[in-house]
Amino acid sequence: MSESKKSGLLLLGVGGGACRLIRETRKAFGETMRTLCVDTDSATDLPAEEGASPLPFLLLGGSRLAGHGAGGDFNEGRQAARDDWENILNRTQDTRTVMVVSCLGGGTGSGATSEIVKKLHENGLTTFCLLVKPFSFEGSPRIETAERAVSLIEENADSLLVIDQDTLFSATDETLLADAQAAASEQLVAALTLFWRMLFSPGFIRLDAERLHSLVIRGGKTCLGVASASGADRADAVVQRLVACKLFRNGEKLKTCNALLVGILAGEDLRLAEIGRIMEALDGLRKAGSRVEMGTVQDAAFDGKIELVVMGFSYVTDVKAPPVFDASQIQILTKSTGGKSRANKGSGLNFGPIGKGRFQKTEATVFNGCDYDEPTYMRRGITLER
Amino acid sequence: MSKSLIVAGLEIGTSRTVLCAGEQGEQGKVNIIGTGTYPTTGVRKGQIVDMEQVQVCIKRAVEQLEESTNINVWHVLVAVSGGHIHSKVNPGVLSIGDADITQEDVQDVTELANNVKIEDGRVLLHTIRQSFKVDDQPGIIRPVGMRCKVLQLDILAIDALQNRLDNMMNAVHKCQLEVSDTVFGGICAAIATLTPQQKSNGVVMIDLGGGTTNYVAFRENVIAAAGSIALGGDHVTNDIALAFKIAHNHAEEIKRSEGSALVDQESNGERVNLPVDKGFAPRSISRKSLHTVINARMDELFRLLRDILGEQDVLPNLGGGVVLCGGGAYLKKVKDLAQNVFGIPCTIATLQNVTGVEGLEQPASFATAVGLVQYGLRNEADKGKKGIMEMVKGWFKK
Numbered sequence: 001m002s003e004s005k006k007s008g009l010l011l012l013g014v015g016g017g018a019c020r021l022i023r024e025t026r027k028a029f030g031e032t033m034r035t036l037c038v039d040t041d042s043a044t045d046l047p048a049e050e051g052a053s054p055l056p057f058l059l060l061g062g063s064r065l066a067g068h069g070a071g072g073d074f075n076e077g078r079q080a081a082r083d084d085w086e087n088i089l090n091r092t093q094d095t096r097t098v099m100v101v102s103c104l105g106g107g108t109g110s111g112a113t114s115e116i117v118k119k120l121h122e123n124g125l126t127t128f129c130l131l132v133k134p135f136s137f138e139g140s141p142r143i144e145t146a147e148r149a150v151s152l153i154e155e156n157a158d159s160l161l162v163i164d165q166d167t168l169f170s171a172t173d174e175t176l177l178a179d180a181q182a183a184a185s186e187q188l189v190a191a192l193t194l195f196w197r198m199l200f201s202p203g204f205i206r207l208d209a210e211r212l213h214s215l216v217i218r219g220g221k222t223c224l225g226v227a228s229a230s231g232a233d234r235a236d237a238v239v240q241r242l243v244a245c246k247l248f249r250n251g252e253k254l255k256t257c258n259a260l261l262v263g264i265l266a267g268e269d270l271r272l273a274e275i276g277r278i279m280e281a282l283d284g285l286r287k288a289g290s291r292v293e294m295g296t297v298q299d300a301a302f303d304g305k306i307e308l309v310v311m312g313f314s315y316v317t318d319v320k321a322p323p324v325f326d327a328s329q330i331q332i333l334t335k336s337t338g339g340k341s342r343a344n345k346g347s348g349l350n351f352g353p354i355g356k357g358r359f360q361k362t363e364a365t366v367f368n369g370c371d372y373d374e375p376t377y378m379r380r381g382i383t384l385e386r
Numbered sequence: 387m388s389k390s391l392i393v394a395g396l397e398i399g400t401s402r403t404v405l406c407a408g409e410q411g412e413q414g415k416v417n418i419i420g421t422g423t424y425p426t427t428g429v430r431k432g433q434i435v436d437m438e439q440v441q442v443c444i445k446r447a448v449e450q451l452e453e454s455t456n457i458n459v460w461h462v463l464v465a466v467s468g469g470h471i472h473s474k475v476n477p478g479v480l481s482i483g484d485a486d487i488t489q490e491d492v493q494d495v496t497e498l499a500n501n502v503k504i505e506d507g508r509v510l511l512h513t514i515r516q517s518f519k520v521d522d523q524p525g526i527i528r529p530v531g532m533r534c535k536v537l538q539l540d541i542l543a544i545d546a547l548q549n550r551l552d553n554m555m556n557a558v559h560k561c562q563l564e565v566s567d568t569v570f571g572g573i574c575a576a577i578a579t580l581t582p583q584q585k586s587n588g589v590v591m592i593d594l595g596g597g598t599t600n601y602v603a604f605r606e607n608v609i610a611a612a613g614s615i616a617l618g619g620d621h622v623t624n625d626i627a628l629a630f631k632i633a634h635n636h637a638e639e640i641k642r643s644e645g646s647a648l649v650d651q652e653s654n655g656e657r658v659n660l661p662v663d664k665g666f667a668p669r670s671i672s673r674k675s676l677h678t679v680i681n682a683r684m685d686e687l688f689r690l691l692r693d694i695l696g697e698q699d700v701l702p703n704l705g706g707g708v709v710l711c712g713g714g715a716y717l718k719k720v721k722d723l724a725q726n727v728f729g730i731p732c733t734i735a736t737l738q739n740v741t742g743v744e745g746l747e748q749p750a751s752f753a754t755a756v757g758l759v760q761y762g763l764r765n766e767a768d769k770g771k772k773g774i775m776e777m778v779k780g781w782f783k784k
Contacts, residue, residue: 075696144729151689357624358634362430365469365616367690372617375625376682384629384675 008096009199011192013037014113015077016069017103017132019044021185023055025192033196036091038116040080040108042067058091060084060112070107074145077111085119097126100157101192104146105134114152121156122369128222129157132188133164159313161222163188191226194309198263198295222314223253228307235274238308239281248310251285257312259291267303270296278308391766392419394451395758396444396462396563397571398554400429400597400620401713403443405451406755407459408763411741416760418742421752422451431616432468432598434553437560444561461564463758464554465571466511467598469616470547475516476502480537487520487529491537499541509548511570516540516608525606542609544570567762572600572612574757577764579711579735579750580604589706590695591735592724593753594714596620600754601691603700611698615690619714622683629679630671636661640676647684647723649677684720688727704730711735711753 011033013022019037023046026033031053037044038058048054059067061080070076081088092098098120102113113131120127131150134142154160165184225248227241243251254260264270264278275296286292359365359373366372370379377384394407403426411417424446428439448459478499482491500513518526519538529537555565575593585604590611593600595618603611622645627637644658656673695701707730710721715734724732735750737743739760746752 075699075701078696148729152693155689357628358620359430359624362435363433363469363616365431367615372686372690373621373624375628375679376686377625377629377679380682380686382678382682384678385672 008094009034010092010095010098011035011196012098012100012116014100014102014116015039015106015109016041016044017106017109018101019055019057021101021103021188021192024185024189025196026055027052028189028193029196036088038081038084038088038112039069040065040067040077040112041069043069056091058084058087060108070111072141072145073107074111074148075107077107077109077113078115079111080108081112081115081119085116088116088119089123092120092123092125095125097128099192099195100127100129101132101188102129102149103132103134104149105138105142106145110145110149114149117153118156118368121158126158127156128159128161129153130161130188130192131163132184133162133166135165159222161224161311163224187226190228190307191224191309191311194226194263194265194297194307195311197265197297197299223248223257223312225253225310225312226308228305230305234304234306235277236281238306239278239285242308242310243285248312254282254285254310254312255287257287257290257314259293259313260286261311261313262292262294263309263311264294264296265302265307265309266296266298267305268298268300269303270298270306274306278306282310391763392457393759393762393766394459394462395465395574395755395762396447396558397465397574397755397758398429398434398440398444398557399426399467399595399754400432400618402426402596402751403440403447404752404755405444405447405459405462406752406759407451407455407457408740408742408756408759410763410767415739415741416756416763418740418756418759419457420451420455421746421755422447422449422454424450426596430597431618431620432595432614433470433550434557437553437557440557441560444558444563448561448563459563461566462558463567463569463762464558464565465574465754465758466546466551466554466568467571467595467600467614467754468546468550469598469614470550471511471544471570471614472508472546473542473544473612474502476500476513476541476543477519478539478541482534482537484535485533487532487534487537489530492518492530492539495537495539496541499539502541502543502545504543504545507548508545509551510543510545511568512542512544512573514542514544514609514612516542516610517606542612544573544612546570567765569758569761570600570612570614571595571598571754572602572614573609574755574761575600575711575735575753576602576604576609576757577760578737578740578753578757579709580706581738582607584706584709587706588700588703589709590691590700590704590728591709591711592691594619594710594712594717594720595754596713599687599691599712599714601695603695603698603704604706605700605703610703611695611700613694615694617687617690618712619717621687622680622714622717625679625683626676629675630660632660632669633663641680641717644673644676645680646677646718647681647720649674649681653677680717681723684717684723685727688724692727701728704728707731707733709733709735711750713748713751715750716748 013019016039019039022035022037036056038060040060042059045057061083102109104110117127133146225242225245227238229237356373364371364373390409392407392409397404403424405422407420408416408418424443426443428436434440478495480495518529520526520529520532520534558565576591585607588605590603597618597620598614598616599618600614623637623641627634639661653673657670658673660669662668708724708728721732737749743749
C-alpha cells in the first residue's frame with residue numbers, strides 16, 4: 001500500500017493539461033504517489049515510460065465521446081464526468097482528501113472538474129482544488145469557460161487555489177510562449193512535488209496528513225509561491241525570491257492569509273539556523289496571529305540548494321461571539337469558510353443554529369443535497385458588516 | 387348588443403393574487419379590460435397552506451375586478467406554479483421502413499409521444515411538441531414527404547402533483563368559481579412577454595415570483611425546457627428578516643425600497659433606516675450588508691437556473707438573451723446580475739400584443755395573469771367555438 005493511500009490522499013488530474021502536470025509530478029516524486037488521471041481524450045493515456053509503471057488513467061464519457069475529447073464543450077465534459085462518476089468513486093476508496101488539479105478553459109478541465117468536485121463533496125470527501133486559468137490571449141471563450149468553472153467549483157471545494165497564468169508572465173514580457181508554458185508547468189510541478197514530499201518524505205519536520213487535512217478543510221481561497229536559491233546566503237535569498245514571486249504579488253498576498261503552509265526542501269546540508277532565518281523572515285511578512293504549519297524535506301540530491309514553497313489560506317480563523325443586542329447596531333455574525341456550501345458535509349464547520357424563518361415548516365427546497373430555504377449568506381459563510 | 391368573449395385568468399401567487407380579464411381586441415391583440423389584485427396570505431412557495439385565507443384573497447381580487455369592469459366572473463383559468471411541477475422530454479419512435487413520411491405517420495408518432503408515463507399521484511398539465519428526428523437528422527419541423535426508416539417526435543411533458551392542483555381547485559370552487567383550465571404559469575408568462583423573434587433566436591424567460599421562479603426556454607421557436615423551482619422573492623425577504631432580525635413585512639419594505647441585487651462597493655458606511663413600529667427606538671443597518679444578503683440569494687438563484695438550463699443543453703442557444711418578469715424583475719440591478727451570471731444580454735419584459743395595460747404599475751409582474759388570458763382566448767379561437775368561458779359583456783352588470 002502506498003503511503004498516500006494509508007493517509008487517505010489522492011492526487012487527481014482532470015483533463016489533458018492536468019494529466020501532464022500529474023505525470024511530471026509523479027516522475028519527480030516517485031511512483032508511491034497515489035494518483036489518478038481522468039480525461040475524455042484517450043490520447044492522454046500515454047504508455048508508461050521504460051521501467052515505470054503506467055499512470056492510473058480513467059477515460060471519461062467513452063460511450064458518449066468515443067475517446068475523442070470534449071471538443072471544448074463544457075456540457076460534454078460535465079456529462080462525461082456524470083457518465084463515469086461511479087468509476088471515479090470506485091477509485092477513491094480509502095480516500096479522505098483529494099487534491100484535484102485542473103487546467104481550465106477546455107471542455108473536460110472545466111466541465112468535468114466542476115462536476116467531479118461537486119460529487120466528491122456530496123460523498124463527504126475533502127477537496128483541495130488547484131485550478132490553472134488560461135492566458136488571456138487564449139481568447140474570451142476559454143476565459144469565460146474557466147470563470148464559469150471556477151464559480152461552480154468554488155461552491156463545493158473545501159480549499160481552492162486558482163492560478164492565473166497571466167500573473168506568471170505579464171503581457172509585455174518577452175518570454176517565448178513555449179518557455180512561458182514550460183516555466184508555468186515547472187512551477188506547478190515543483191509546488192506539487194514539494195507538497196507531496198513534505199507529507200511523505202522524511203525530513204527534519206514532517207507535515208502529516210492530519211495537519212494538512214485541518215488546513216484544507218477550512219481553506220477557502222488559497223495562494224501559492226515557489227522559489228529556490230543556492231549559495232552561502234541561500235536562506236535569505238530564497239525568501240526574497242519568494243516575496244518577489246508574481247503569484248504572491250510581491251508579498252502582498254501573504255499579509256492577507258490566515259494560515260500558511262511552509263515547505264522547505266533542501267539537501268542534507270540544511271542547517272537549523274537556515275530554517276530559523278527563513279521562518280523569521282516569513283514572520284515579518286505574514287499577518288499577525290496567522291497560523292503556520294511548516295515541514296522540511298531533506299534529499300541529498302538537493303545539497304547546496306533550498307527550495308521553498310508557501311501556500312497561504314484565507315479562511316476565517318475566529319468565530320465571533322453572539323452579538324449583544326443593540327437597537328441601533330444590529331450585527332450579524334456567522335462563521336465563514338471562504339464562501340462555499342457545506343451541505344451534507346460531515347467534516348465541515350458548524351455554523352451554529354441556522355434558522356429558516358418562515359420556511360421552517362414548509363416542504364424544503366432541496367437541490368443537490370442543499371437546503372435552499374436556509375439563508376444563502378449563512379450557507380456561503382458571508383460575514384456581514386455592522 | 388354585440389357579444390364579446392371575455393376570459394379571466396387567476397394567479398394565486400405567494401405574495402399577490404391577481405385576476406385579469408380580457409377580450410380579443412383589434413389587430414390580433416388582446417385587450418385587458420380589468421384587473422383585480424389582493425395581497426396573498428396562506429400561500430408558501432406557491433402552495434396553499436391556509437385554505438381559508440386563500441379564499442379570502444381570491445374573493446377580494448374578484449370583487450375588485452368586478453367592481454372596476456362591471457362584469458361577473460364565473461369561470462377562470464388558473465395558473466399553476468411550484469416546485470412540484472416537473473418537465474421531461476418524452477420521445478415517440480415509429481418505424482416506417484424506408485418510406486416517405488405521411489401525415490398518418492406524423493399522427494401515429496404524435497400519439498406515441500403523447501403517451502407519457504407519469505408517476506402515481508401526478509397529473510399531466512401539458513404536452514408540447516418539440517421537433518422530429520428523421521433517422522439521424524434532428525430538428526425537423528415538418529417531416530411529411532421525407533424518406534426515412536425511423537421517425538421520432540420529442541414531446542415536452544409538464545406534470546404536477548395532483549393533490550396540489552386539487553387544493554387550488556377546491557379553493558377556487560369555494561369562491562363560487564368554475565375552473566375552465568389549469569395552465570403552467572411559466573407558459574403563460576412566456577406567451578405574454580416573448581416576441582416571435584426572441585423565440586426564434588432562442589431565449590429564456592424567467593418569472594421571478596414571490597414564492598416560485600418559473601422558467602421557459604425557447605430554441606428555434608420551440609419550447610426546449612420549462613420548469614418551476616420553489617425559490618423566489620420571498621426567500622430574499624426571509625433572508626433579510628433573519629439577517630437583521632426584523633419583521634417580515636419590514637424586510638419586504640426595505641427590500642423594495644432600498645434593495646439591490648448587486649453590491650455597490652462605494653456604499654461603504656452608508657446606513658438604511660428600518661421602518662419603526664410604534665414605541666420602538668429607531669434602527670438602521672448597513673446598506674452594503676443589505677445588498678450583500680440580497681446579492682447572495684439572487685446570485686445563487688440565477689446560478690441554479692443556469693445549471694438546470696445547462697443540464698438541458700439550452701444555454702448555448704440563447705441568442706435572444708434572458709427576459710425577466712414577475713415582481714422580482716423590479717428589484718434594482720437584478721438585470722445586471724442576471725447578465726453577469728448568464729453571460730448574455732438580459733432585459734425586463736414588456737407585455738406583448740396587449741392593450742389596456744398602460745396604467746398597470748410594474749406591468750411585467752402581471753405577465754402570468756395576462757398570459758393566461760391570452761392563452762384562453764387563443765384556445766377558444768382554435769376551438770372555433772365559444773365554450774364555458776364565454777361571458778357576455780353587459781349581461782351581468784351589477
